[in-house]
Amino acid sequence: MSDGFGLDHLPYGVFSVAGGERRVGVRYGDGVLDLHAATGRPEFAQPSLNAFMALGAEVWRQTREEVAGLVDGADLVALDDAVLHLPVEVADYVDFYASLDHATNVGQIFRPDAPSLPAAWRHLPIGYHGRAGTVVVSGTPITRPHGLTRDGYGPSQRLDIEAELGFVVGAPSELGSSVPFTGLGDHVFGVTALNDWSARDVQAFEYVPLGPFLGKSFATSISPWVTPLAALDAAWVDLPAQEPEPAAYLGPGATHGLDIAVEVVLNGEVVSRPPYRTQYWSPAQMLAHLTVNGASLRTGDLFASGTISGAEPDQRGSLLELWWNERFLEDGDEVVLRASAPGTGGGRITLGEVAGRVVGSRP
């Protein structure tokens, strides 16, 4: 059996077999349980997890329990026979900037004469909306984008990755209300690995004053498997102290992060090992911030951690930082992000990996 996909994991995805209809499935070892075939429930005869996720946290809990009782000895679809699809119909996509080491590195590279951290950085988790329609599943080829840079129009010469985790919202919230920092488990269904492909030269030219746009909007890749939050029960850790103390709505003094270890693999070689356990802003804080102005959540909303970088040079989550703005992706390069975490069974669970190969730009 594949390591990390045992009874303590059971991630959800969407698969099809031999050109058949898309169905919701659960991965167990090297197989996939067809949840509609196994349970008859209509929310699993769907091309995305959205209908199931919309049912709420109590149904997620019951279903996880039920599935754990079904998979052993069940007739599973072999993983090799399954085509894996984008698991979520993404509603709004938000990307944060929650790693202190990443923000400091980027500040030093892009704004060497200014303070490394933007003025608001330690007061709130800075974020922005990205393009939901170009979130793609692992394996989708990444076409090198064209765009305007300081050197004029052409294919990006500084194509980069950002190693991140994505949090998938299942249960919606009302417009005009906000989700408290204690609301993560009520609203967030699960976690994916996420690669926020970035064209640094396009981004650098366009981003003042309204933020990244075409430098990011061409593609964001996520893993085909969404790890339920419940599978990460053993992975919670205390985050480093936040100074100054953030506002009350951000739940100061009790910030919990996830001990998820990420690996960046470039053409088969591990080039970095970013640790999510030392991020500054927690997932619960990002969610509370996102809605404190009354913005509503929809089923399928995806919010991402921002690039995960640790304090050490070999823990940086972007090539910009790893190679300090000197070298970027070539056509044909393949990047795979892997992630794993302590499971509730004492071993480790393996989050779905997210892969993408750069293909040459259009003429």
Place this chain on the structure above:
Amino acid sequence: MSDGFGLDHLPYGVFSVAGGERRVGVRYGDGVLDLHAATGRPEFAQPSLNAFMALGAEVWRQTREEVAGLVDGADLVALDDAVLHLPVEVADYVDFYASLDHATNVGQIFRPDAPSLPAAWRHLPIGYHGRAGTVVVSGTPITRPHGLTRDGYGPSQRLDIEAELGFVVGAPSELGSSVPFTGLGDHVFGVTALNDWSARDVQAFEYVPLGPFLGKSFATSISPWVTPLAALDAAWVDLPAQEPEPAAYLGPGATHGLDIAVEVVLNGEVVSRPPYRTQYWSPAQMLAHLTVNGASLRTGDLFASGTISGAEPDQRGSLLELWWNERFLEDGDEVVLRASAPGTGGGRITLGEVAGRVVGSRP
């Protein structure tokens, strides 16, 4: 008959009667034609225009011709009996920054010691992604947002409007391809008035370096009626010259804008008359830019002009500019945006108005 809703207009919307199902309708005078009842076509028995819009430009053209032959003498639903709903299921929402006068004014107010225009401003239409899930229909109350500002946490004290036009995408495009600047008519179904509600104090604190986030994401209002692009055939004008000449993908030298006159009405009084005919970047340029990196379009994508301001003080499209950062919206204030344009019949057509009243913040 209501002025501006004659045979040369025929905008599309979504309505219901007495708690019944939502249906696609066309406004004619003070009435609404139920398109499903009139044609039997299934794409009109839907809670949004998306299914119809996805059929493409040739179907839009044929339908407009067919409807023009149906409405006169038809049994219309009285506008007073119809509840109007959000007409579009918004996929991705992008907001541009395409008015030279607006960008100059904002630069002077927010960054008095720097050049008024960002370095890239004359090279490309600067834009960013906003929150699609909080686009609401005209009439939806606007709850004053809370948030962090330089003065700490609390209800925004600088709640503002932005008078804009929104362009609704009907026909999608492929990931990895781009839409040429000649592609507007193939992809854009129609136009709405749009109010990009903005909390200036929240925005000012959060926006460096990733752009506006919570300062904008609490609500964006659009009109219930989407004016088909074909109804604006007589409204095209040459835009002012662009200097320096933009890149080839932006179609330099032949930029066409729309002669749409906007009115900002505050508590019943017209306070500004922004002219869309003098914008710098054209709708076709915004669309070409949005996709030049290979980002795909989906049915329901909405891209907005950014605040429309003219050169005169009484043509400014935000209170920030009109009152030069000294005064903003009070609880109870109602803002209505109206818009009109030359119709193909020699008179004027009235775009659907967009209204919103500010309600006090939560405790």
